[in-house]
Amino acid sequence: GIGKTTLLKQIYNKLLLNFQNKFGVVIWVSVSKDLRLEKIQELIGIKIGLFDKAWRKKSVKDKASDIFKILKDKKFVLLMDGLWERVDLTKVGVPLPDSKKLWKIVFTTRSLEICSLMEADRQFKVKCLAAKEAWKLFQTMIGDKTLHDGHVEVLGLAIDISEECYGLPLAL
Numbered sequence: 554g555i556g557k558t559t560l561l562k563q564i565y566n567k568l569l570l571n572f573q574n575k576f577g578v579v580i581w582v583s584v585s586k587d588l589r590l591e592k593i594q595e596l597i598g599i600k601i602g603l604f605d606k607a608w609r610k611k612s613v614k615d616k617a618s619d620i621f622k623i624l625k626d627k628k629f630v631l632l633m634d635g636l637w638e639r640v641d642l643t644k645v646g647v648p649l650p651d652s653k654k655l656w657k658i659v660f661t662t663r664s665l666e667i668c669s670l671m672e673a674d675r676q677f678k679v680k681c682l683a684a685k686e687a688w689k690l691f692q693t694m695i696g697d698k699t700l701h702d703g704h705v706e707v708l709g710l711a712i713d714i715s716e717e718c719y720g721l722p723l724a725l
Contacts, residue, residue, distance in 0.1 A: 590641075601624065621647070
């Protein structure tokens with residue numbers, strides 16, 4: 554609820570709008586808690602034009618090979634949202650980033666350990682909103698009319714609720 558997915562979506566949209574020529578393919582993958590390589594491959598396959606009835610029936614290893622053959626010659630960005638465990642990108646078919654290519658992989662996770670296991674080059678910690686910013690967001694979401702034109706106790710309750718949300722935007 555701190556805004557990792559929202560931030561990644563903004564990066565994704567910016568890449569699609571402004572950097573489509575720089576990166577041949579921009580791929581979004583939501584990774585669930587029950588990690589399935591097949592699901593990741595399916596989402597990548599759809600984006601790069603591999604996904605059809607015959608391809609769906611292939612083994613994970615064959616799909617990985619097909620994905621690798623296409624991506625190794627492309628400039629791409631892979632955005633993976635919500636990692637709960639390490640993803641072996643080679644088993645998915647994703648070429649690992651190197652200094653010669655413009656292959657980029659960006660992911661969100663709640664765990665610093667996952668950052669380490671994924672061998673992240675850079676880490677950015679997304680922090681909770683400060684109390685003042687949290688209250689501003691809450692006011693924006695609720696609206697002045699609700700806060701000030703309603704029952705006398707609404708404003709006090711709203712302040713209490715805002716504080717209970719600990720600066721987490723999604724909770725607010």
